[in-house]
Amino acid sequence: MKQFISVNDVTNINALVEKALAYKANPFADKHLGAGKRIGLLFLNPSLRTRLSTQVAASNLGMESIVFNVDKEGWALEFEEGAIMSGNTVEHIKDAAPILGKYFDVLAIRTFPSLKNKEDDYSELYINQFIKYAGVPVVSLESATLHPLQSLTDIITIQEDCRLLTANRRPKIVLTWAPHVKPLPQCVANSFAQWVNAWGEADFVITHPQDYELHEQFTKGATITHDQDEALKNADYVYVKNWSTFTDYGKIYENDPSWMLTNEKLSLTNNAKVLHCLPVRRNVELSDEILDGPNSLVTQEAGNRVWAAQAVLSTLLTSLEGGTK
Numbered sequence: 001m002k003q004f005i006s007v008n009d010v011t012n013i014n015a016l017v018e019k020a021l022a023y024k025a026n027p028f029a030d031k032h033l034g035a036g037k038r039i040g041l042l043f044l045n046p047s048l049r050t051r052l053s054t055q056v057a058a059s060n061l062g063m064e065s066i067v068f069n070v071d072k073e074g075w076a077l078e079f080e081e082g083a084i085m086s087g088n089t090v091e092h093i094k095d096a097a098p099i100l101g102k103y104f105d106v107l108a109i110r111t112f113p114s115l116k117n118k119e120d121d122y123s124e125l126y127i128n129q130f131i132k133y134a135g136v137p138v139v140s141l142e143s144a145t146l147h148p149l150q151s152l153t154d155i156i157t158i159q160e161d162c163r164l165l166t167a168n169r170r171p172k173i174v175l176t177w178a179p180h181v182k183p184l185p186q187c188v189a190n191s192f193a194q195w196v197n198a199w200g201e202a203d204f205v206i207t208h209p210q211d212y213e214l215h216e217q218f219t220k221g222a223t224i225t226h227d228q229d230e231a232l233k234n235a236d237y238v239y240v241k242n243w244s245t246f247t248d249y250g251k252i253y254e255n256d257p258s259w260m261l262t263n264e265k266l267s268l269t270n271n272a273k274v275l276h277c278l279p280v281r282r283n284v285e286l287s288d289e290i291l292d293g294p295n296s297l298v299t300q301e302a303g304n305r306v307w308a309a310q311a312v313l314s315t316l317l318t319s320l321e322g323g324t325k
C-alpha cells in the first residue's frame, strides 16, 4: 500500500479487516514497527474521532504523531495551479507540501468539500495536491468525496458483529438517508457504498428520497429505492446518514422527519443493528430510542476507528520498510 485514499488502495479488504481485529485483540503486537517514524495529521476542518483514533493508533505502533489544525493555526493555503495570489491565500500547496514531506514519514489529511462547486469537489483538488507535492505516503482522514478510514471501520464492525449471526449467511445491509438541519457532504455515504460494493459479501440496498441520488461511480451494484420501509425489510444492518443533493449540488430538498429511524421502523428489519459514523444530531437524524437502545453499534463502531487506522498505518509502515503487504 503506497497511500490510503479510497478502497482502490486496498488489495484485500478481508485481510485488512483481519489485521484490524488482530490489533483489537492485541493492540501492542507491533509496538516497535513505527519506531523513529512520524506522522503529521493535518486538519482543514474539525474532528473528534478521526483525530484521536489515528493518534492512538500511531502511538500503539510506536510512531510519533503531530497534529496541525491548518484551518486555525496555519497560513491560508492556495491549491489552484497558476493562481495569482493577490487574495486571501498566503502560501501555495506546492511550497508547503514538500516541506511537510521533509518533516513527516506519512502525511494524513482531512479536507472538506465546498458543497458549492461539484466539479472542484469531485476532482479532489486538495488531497490530490498534497499527494502530488508531499513526496511521502498520504492517508485520507476524509476528503471532499470519501471517508475511507470510516468505511473500513464500518466493514470491520459489521464483520465483527456478523460472526454472531446464527447462520453463516450473507447479511443484508441498508444505507438509509436521514434528515438533517444543514447540507452535509456525500463523503460518508459515497465511501460506505464504495466499500460495501467492493467487499461484495452482502446484499446491499440504498434508500433515500427522490433527488438524493449519489454518484453512480460509488453506488453501482447496489439496489436503490425511494421506499424506505421496503428497503428496511429483513435488513441485518442499517447504516444511517444524511447527505445533501448530488445532482443539483449541495442542496437540501427534503427534510421529512419521517425518514428518521425509530424503533417502529426497526421492527420491519431482521432485528437490525444500527450504525452511524457520528457526530449525530439526536432526534433529527437518529432517535434517542435507537441510539440508546440495544441495536445501536455506534459506540463499538467509533471505538473500532483505532483498529482501522492501526491496520492502515501498519500496512503503510511495512511498505515504507520495503515489505510487500
Ligand code: CP
Pocket: 046, 047, 048, 049, 050, 051, 142, 150, 277, 278, 279
Ligand atoms: N466519523 C468521524 O469522522 O468523526 P469526526 O468528524 O469526529 O472525526
